[in-house]
Amino acid sequence: MSESDINQRHHARMQRKKEIVDQKIESASRNVGVLLVNTGNGKGKSSSAFGMAIRALGHGMKVGVVQFIKGAKSTGEELFLQRFPNEVEFHAMGEGYTWETQNRERDVACAERAWQQAKVFLSDPAIGFVVLDELNIALKYHYLDIHRVIADLHARPLMQHVVVTGRGALPEMIAAADTVTDMQPVKHAFAAGIAAQHGVEW
Numbered sequence: 001m002s003e004s005d006i007n008q009r010h011h012a013r014m015q016r017k018k019e020i021v022d023q024k025i026e027s028a029s030r031n032v033g034v035l036l037v038n039t040g041n042g043k044g045k046s047s048s049a050f051g052m053a054i055r056a057l058g059h060g061m062k063v064g065v066v067q068f069i070k071g072a073k074s075t076g077e078e079l080f081l082q083r084f085p086n087e088v089e090f091h092a093m094g095e096g097y098t099w100e101t102q103n104r105e106r107d108v109a110c111a112e113r114a115w116q117q118a119k120v121f122l123s124d125p126a127i128g129f130v131v132l133d134e135l136n137i138a139l140k141y142h143y144l145d146i147h148r149v150i151a152d153l154h155a156r157p158l159m160q161h162v163v164v165t166g167r168g169a170l171p172e173m174i175a176a177a178d179t180v181t182d183m184q185p186v187k188h189a190f191a192a193g194i195a196a197q198h199g200v201e202w
Contacts, residue, residue: 039169042183061128064121111143125157136166
């Protein structure tokens with residue numbers, strides 16, 4: 001097959017693809033805030049959420065962040081986003097990973113305080129984008145009631161976007177979400193004995 005034939009076939013294929021994509025875009029006419037869930041055992045759930053938060057900032061939205069498990073040490077995303085105090089409100093309200101705290105009563109109390117802060121964001125139409133980092137973990141261990149959480153998420157302002165992160169998303173959260181991404185590991189440096197690196201892991 002000649003180069004010209006290859007180019008013509010490619011053009012025809014892309015033309016058909018464009019028609020399909022254009023039809024899908026035309027049919028997606030509603031503008032509404034979406035609930036996104038990043039789950040799975042792979043790396044990148046929180047990283048993706050904070051990337052979306054930065055994207056929202058670029059569009060002039062105000063951002064609210066609540067971290068449910070993290071908080072024992074500062075992260076790069078917290079240090080960066082705190083540079084924008086007029087646009088971002090950041091609350092790291094956990095005491096560390098559950099296998100480090102080893103105290104369910106304290107973990108439950110931390111999760112409840114974090115959810116009260118989340119509800120402040122979820123009732124404020126001035127906040128365009130909310131990150132609920134590691135909320136799935138708090139729900140997985142039943143630190144919070146999933147039905148109460150879903151009800152509060154559904155009651156948020158119409159145009160407010162929310163992203164929930166953490167492995168082990170419950171079926172109720174997946175059902176409530178508009179977009180769900182299940183991140184699965186293929187290869188990770190930690191398995192080869194490479195320590196977690198700042199700027200990459202936190």
